[in-house]
Amino acid sequence: MxxxxxxxxxxxxxxxxxxxxxxxxxxxxxxxxxxxxxxxxxxxxxxxxxxxxxxxxxxxxxxxxxxAAPAGGELAVRTALTLIEPDRYWFRGVDAVELASRYCYEEVAEWLWTGTLPRGVRLTAPAQALAAARRAVAALPEHSGPVDRLRVATVAAAVADPLRFDLSAEAVLGSARCLIPTLVGALPLLGPEPEGDEGPGGAPLAARLWPRLTAQEPDPAALDALDLALALLIDHDLAASTLAVRVAASARANPYAAVSAGLGVLEGPLHGAAGRLAHRTLAEALERGGAAPVVADHLRAGRRVPGLGHRLYEGEDPRATALFARLETMPAAGPALAAAREVVATAAARRVGLHANVDLALAVLTVSCGMSAEAGETVFAVARTAGWMAHALEEYQEHPLRMRPIGHYQGPPPPQPLP
CATH class of the missing domain: 1.10.1660.10 (Multidrug-efflux Transporter Regulator; Chain: A; Domain 2)
Structure with missing residues (x-):
């Protein structure tokens, strides 16, 4: 003693x-x-x-x-989650495309959260949180968009969780594992729900999300492509929405509030709407019998062609490459795949180095499976919630309120007379 x-x-x-x-x-x-x-x-x-x-x-x-952080006013955030290089990206040092190709979405999420890969893991929504989220989403106007529904469902799930202010790693992990299936379960159904929807050994998240995206019956290849898309989109370093999540977590907002911050940014036209625009471009190319007039219309209006180019990659977005390869196993995706390749070829004819990004590949999936233009936005938001939670987990271990940039005042010099 x-x-x-x-x-x-x-x-x-x-x-x-x-x-x-x-x-x-x-x-x-x-x-x-x-x-x-x-x-x-x-x-x-x-x-x-x-x-x-x-x-x-x-x-x-x-x-x-x-x-040791970079000087010169550049905001640098330490993270052990995602590294992006000119032609590939990594989750905790592991090739992200290879990881997403071999493991399902839930397993990749666990890797990002904990650095472990438990096989066959399933995420289960608590009954009380799921009921509250469904009631809240059902009360929204019929024209509400996917991000509207997900934001409301997040708030409802937070209110149903009395432990949401516990910011210990164990508690935040519990919130992450409960929130994602709650968000999926709160979305309105368009088709029959899979059997064994909830609980250990139940349907994987991709199977539960499918009937909330389309009324079409899924086939194994289509479900496999959706699961791959979810896993590929889990995280992508400090995108605008992820930075918002880290700022909220730095202020010690609870994890539900941090996710709400990410969803708020995702609603902006320069971040979350990219998949919707790519879907419409691809659907129009199929309807008009070719990509050339569609690309011409975008360029004539002074708009960039949706689904093309990414500032972080020199060549094709590796997420697009992986998803295109998986979609080739789907016979129904043939026409949309051909249209996507034509969009790339038409736009790149006069501009060297313009390649497909993941939004165009995701649009092939959504167009081929009878999904709405907003479906890609739903897939992106659900997938990225796991990454947001991983970043919140990291940020809670840092100094609180460390993300406090200094404003460069450019107004009239004081003192000024009182108005």
Missing amino acids: HDQMDGERERRLSTRQAAELLGVKPATVYAYVSRGQLTSRRDPVGRGSTFDAAEVEALARRSRREA
């Missing part, structure tokens, strides 16, 4: 020792305490405070990493 107590004392640091380890003044150590970055305990022997050595060392490591 005495040895255990001695070991505990050895792991406590005085204020002076903590300040030396952190490279700050003693007064700054107490400032860390007041901001919740350190916890202190009164020294039963002396008159000062003591600090947990492991906690101080962790804070020192974070401070050193932040000091």
Whole structure:
């Protein structure tokens, strides 16, 4: 017992020792305490405070990493989740396309959240949260869009979760595993729900999402393509919606609120609407018997052709390449695949280096399976929720409120007369 107590004392640091380890003044150590970055305990022997050595060392490591961040005003966020290179991308150091091709969406989500790959994992919606989300979504006007429904379902699920303010990793993981199937289950049905919809060993998430995207009966190849699309879209580094999630998590908003922030950004026309525009372009090309007049109309109006180009990749978006390859196994996707290739060829005839992105590949899936133009937006939002949760998990381990850029004031110089 005495040895255990001695070991505990050895792991406590005085204020002076903590300040030396952190490279700050003693007064700054107490400032860390007041901001919740350190916890202190009164020294039963002396008159000062003591600090947990492991906690101080962790804070020192974070401070050193932040000091090494790029200068020049560029916002850089440390992450161990996704790395994007000119022709491929990686999830926790593993080729993301290969991972998504071999594992289902739920398994890839677990890899992103925990760094483990449990086979056959299923995500289950709590009955109370699912009932609340369905009631909230049912109350919306009929013309509501997919992001409208998902945002309302997220708020309803949050209110039904009394533990949502617990930001421990275990609690946030629990929220992630419950929220995603709740969002899917809250969407209105267009076709028959699969048997064994919920619970361990039940239908995979792609099978549960399918009847909420189309009234067509799914075949194995189509479900496989939908699952691949979900897995490929889980995360893509710091897209605008993901950055919004991290800002919310930095302010210690609960994970449901962080996801709501991402959905809010996704509703913007420059982020979430890309899949919808690509779907309509592809559908019009099929209707008009060729891509040339459709591409010409976009260029004549001064618009970029939807589904083409990505600022992070020099060649074709690797997500598009993988999804196109999977869609080739679907006989029903043949006409839409041909139209997509014609869109690329027509637009690239005069502009070198213009390649297909994942929105065009996703449009092939949605057009081929009788889905609406908004279906791609739904797939994207559901898929990306897992990535948002992974980023929230990371951000909760960082300094709170660290994402506070400095505004460059360009207004009239003070003092100005009172209006």
